[in-house]
Amino acid sequence: MQRILSSQLTAHVRETVTIAGWIHRRRLLKAVAFLIVRDAEGLSQVVVTEPAARTQLEELTEETVVEVVATVTPNEQAPGGVELTEPKIRVLSGVAAPLPFELHRPAIGAALPTQLDHAALALRHPTRRSALRIAAAATAGFRAALTEQRFVEIQTPKIVASATESGANVFELDYFGRPGYLAQSPQFYKQLMVGVFERVFEVGPVFRAEPSDTVRHLAQYTSLDAEMGFIADHRDVMAMLTRTLSGMMAAAAPFAEVPPVPSEIPAVHFTEALRIAGAPADEPDLAPAHERALGEWALREHGSEFVYVTGYPMRKRPFYTHPDPARPAYSNGFDLLFRGLEIVTGGQRLHRWTDYVEALTRAGEPLEPYAGYLDGFRYGMPPHGGWAIGLERFVARLTGTANVREVTAFPRDLNRITP
Amino acid sequence: MQRILSSQLTAHVRETVTIAGWIHRRRLLKAVAFLIVRDAEGLSQVVVTEPAARTQLEELTEETVVEVVATVTPNEQAPGGVELTEPKIRVLSGVAAPLPFELHRPAIGAALPTQLDHAALALRHPTRRSALRIAAAATAGFRAALTEQRFVEIQTPKIVASATESGANVFELDYFGRPGYLAQSPQFYKQLMVGVFERVFEVGPVFRAEPSDTVRHLAQYTSLDAEMGFIADHRDVMAMLTRTLSGMMAAAAPFAEVPPVPSEIPAVHFTEALRIAGAPADEPDLAPAHERALGEWALREHGSEFVYVTGYPMRKRPFYTHPDPARPAYSNGFDLLFRGLEIVTGGQRLHRWTDYVEALTRAGEPLEPYAGYLDGFRYGMPPHGGWAIGLERFVARLTGTANVREVTAFPRDLNRITP
Structure with a gap:
């Protein structure tokens, strides 16, 4: 299935789509988990409720590259008015070391020399x-x-x-x-x-x-x-x-x-x-x-x-x-x-x-x-x-x-x- | 007067215009002299008959930068169908050394190393x-x-x-x-x-x-x-x-x-x-x-x-x-x-x-x-x-x-x- 970008989700409501990108953030709540995927155009919110997918998500780390096949579902509270539900998550490329700083906060917490050491x-x-x-x-x-x-x-x-x-x-x-x-x-x-x-x-x-x-x-x-x-x-x-x-x-x-x-x-x-x-x-x-x-x-x-x-x-x-x-x-x-x-x-x-x-x-x-x-x-x-x-x-x-x-x-x- | 380009001459037939560029070539015939001026867009032909202008042209050399105020005159035999007549020629910048090769022939006559030595x-x-x-x-x-x-x-x-x-x-x-x-x-x-x-x-x-x-x-x-x-x-x-x-x-x-x-x-x-x-x-x-x-x-x-x-x-x-x-x-x-x-x-x-x-x-x-x-x-x-x-x-x-x-x-x- 052809990959689409986060910016194109709203044109595919109730369809099954494939997105791909980096794990920008995970939020592991008690009843539900949220996976935020970052691609060239922005962020997508993926809702994880199914136990196997939840277990898989718990083992992944931020910046892992994933492909997600899921359904586009309207949700007024989600960013952009849609979220992805019932996901199948596939890892395209893993993370081989702990991140030296987090990317999902408004500013990078590390000092500038550390940022420049890890410029990529x-x-x-x-x-x-x-x-x-x-x-x-x-x-x-x-x-x-x-x-x-x-x-x-x-x-x-x-x-x-x-x-x-x-x-x-x-x-x-x-x-x-x-x-x-x-x-x-x-x-x-x-x-x-x-x-x-x-x-x-x-x-x-x-x-x-x-x-x-x-x-x-x-x-x-x-x-x-x-x-x-x-x-x-x-x-x-x-x-x-x-x-x-x-x-x-x-x-x-x-x-x-x-x-x-x-x-x-x-x-x-x-x-x-x-x-x-x-x-x-x-x-x-x-x-x-x-x-x-x-x-x-x-x-x-x-x-x-x-x-x-x-x-x-x-x-x-x-x-x-x-x-x-x-x-x-x-x-x-x-x-x-x-x-x-x-x-x-x-x-x-x-x-x-x-x-x-x-x-x-x-x-x-x-x-x-x-x-x-x-x-x-x-x-x-x-x-x-x-x-x-x-x-x-x-x-x-x-x-x-x-x-x-x-x-x-x-x-x-x-x-x-x-x- | 605003300078125009060689490519714009045909839009100014019978008007007095100002062009500027490099002396690409001079042809000093007995009764008439032709001055070919090169600018960013191409060549213009200037016809010189007046004795003082002729004398001035004889003393200039190829690649001198000139400004020419003249009349745009139709001439089917001229390149582009127009030529410039009754010119007033003003030197903007002279030439300080003999040219190492000519620029108006189909190919540069000098060997490649000489061309590269004088790349400009x-x-x-x-x-x-x-x-x-x-x-x-x-x-x-x-x-x-x-x-x-x-x-x-x-x-x-x-x-x-x-x-x-x-x-x-x-x-x-x-x-x-x-x-x-x-x-x-x-x-x-x-x-x-x-x-x-x-x-x-x-x-x-x-x-x-x-x-x-x-x-x-x-x-x-x-x-x-x-x-x-x-x-x-x-x-x-x-x-x-x-x-x-x-x-x-x-x-x-x-x-x-x-x-x-x-x-x-x-x-x-x-x-x-x-x-x-x-x-x-x-x-x-x-x-x-x-x-x-x-x-x-x-x-x-x-x-x-x-x-x-x-x-x-x-x-x-x-x-x-x-x-x-x-x-x-x-x-x-x-x-x-x-x-x-x-x-x-x-x-x-x-x-x-x-x-x-x-x-x-x-x-x-x-x-x-x-x-x-x-x-x-x-x-x-x-x-x-x-x-x-x-x-x-x-x-x-x-x-x-x-x-x-x-x-x-x-x-x-x-x-x-x-x-």
Whole structure:
């Protein structure tokens, strides 16, 4: 008999059906026992009264995989208005060790390190599973919004010959006997691909050898990158990002409470942002407390959970950043804050080969490590810009989760390389 | 004035428009000059007669990025039936070095290594760009087909504590002072995630330290992975793969000539495949010549460009492969051949913890390196299976390209880590 899902039960009232899933919980009362089976779509309640089935159930443990053939019976008190009666239970796969924590409570009782040690089990908990489903939906929304705007998906190298974003925080590997590095971003490649498709995006892993153990850093995270050519300046990029963000939220809406994305997200220049945050005018960057203050300001003044900060000082942005032509000490780079935390960095990039040579020379950097990257700029690149969204930070912020590890399937950090 | 694309010209006949793109080609005739501008959508022909514009054009070189304001004029002899006249040409970005090869001929004249050295330029050629667009479309089709079938997208670690597929061909890296390895596949993680979502997929990079330099191996390639639970055996996986492949072909159809995917792809058991290929009955695996013979057989006998080979001998498949219960020396693993080349490997996996322990012990492998992976199988995993499609091989086979490097944006191999 074809298996049906828990969500389909109500369409089969009084029929005999087959369901399958994990034993989520057993409740062994005196006269009756309840078996709650969890599948991809939710929970089913199975009522066990027959003595042999009761004995069988008493010997099983939570997370055993079972197939249940039973009758769908209406019961207003059951979740979903139906329960399964007169079950025949068959074990598909047993449990070989005591569970390190229970999955049927509102939150997992164990400490986070224990959860991460047993990630394959912890991720079955509804809250953990939900975060990953939101991530999947938001990612699909990202792609759909950009595909609609003529962006083409690319896949780029994760092993590179020299560090990209900076010399620090890079993983080194043995590449057929010579040194290689894990890419800290697809930055250079997505820029080069503007020369091919004008508009490109990539969803992929990026690697940062973060030496510090914080709630918002991972050694590997998923970066949602986009880059577009033929822009006037960074404001074209921000408009496209706003539209994309709106698509991501719409896609995530069936799985999460999402805030409205204003059609025009408030934007403040860095110098103004310092003033709003009450920071000294000579601060070179925004501290976390400043970001929080800006988030509060945007909500209070504009009713927006998002705020752009534009015009970051050139000296705090990477060498490929395009300066503001009117105020060259400031950049055409921006950050997007969501509920007071930076989740996107973007901006306009340099597009002329001579500007790159000059920028690297001024920074005292040798040209040689960037030769392969710079080569593409010799052959005509239009004005362009783009952004990178940190997926895990985005989901953590959206779901109100303090630690990005709780919304990552198998996180990697300073202390963790397993499971 | 808002820029329009080459594909939109015919909707603006006799209007003044702005286009922008790369100088694809100049033809400087005696009385007239033609400027062909390339943008994301195609080519536009600009007619230059005015002496000052002619002089300007003579000084520009191919690949210069220009903006052209001109009048759209019907001309039956022009490509698309329109050309641009009375142009004003503005340079957006110049060319800083002579081009190493021309882009306006049907094929790039330079040898492949030269093309790869200047990949950012070579990828602008219509044939190279087309292959990447096909890859993007097929990938979108893969995701759409699986999402429709309740698969959830996942992102898994690319840095792991021990080699996954085998001890060989793995890249080692320095992970905060201890050894780490680049994942050769998301195999273990996608299996563990069956315990969470029942059905999952991942599109991501995988890494193989291939010591040999062939036309079909890369050190990094894009793997289209899927895994599904609650199957009867590998045939459920094959049926889902066939459906997915059909979705990929439909998505690629606007950009490539795609073969029909039979609703039931012919499948032959390994022992039968040897007989068809004229190989000795004791061969443990299929050689490339055998695969080609099977491809020819499937086309001849079944009119199919695809053929499944099932039941590979257990001793040639990885330890997680599920044996055929009726003939335990053979597996429930399969390959899919496309035009005589293996592009997919899949099968049913072991799902019981005790079976894993036994399989590893029998293979003489220590359990310890697999501890994190095996832990998930202690807590109830349903019968499951899945597959991995090599995206670059798939596109190479679809487009009739001999070398996978020609359909990869910035390939990585034994000898190449740049650009």
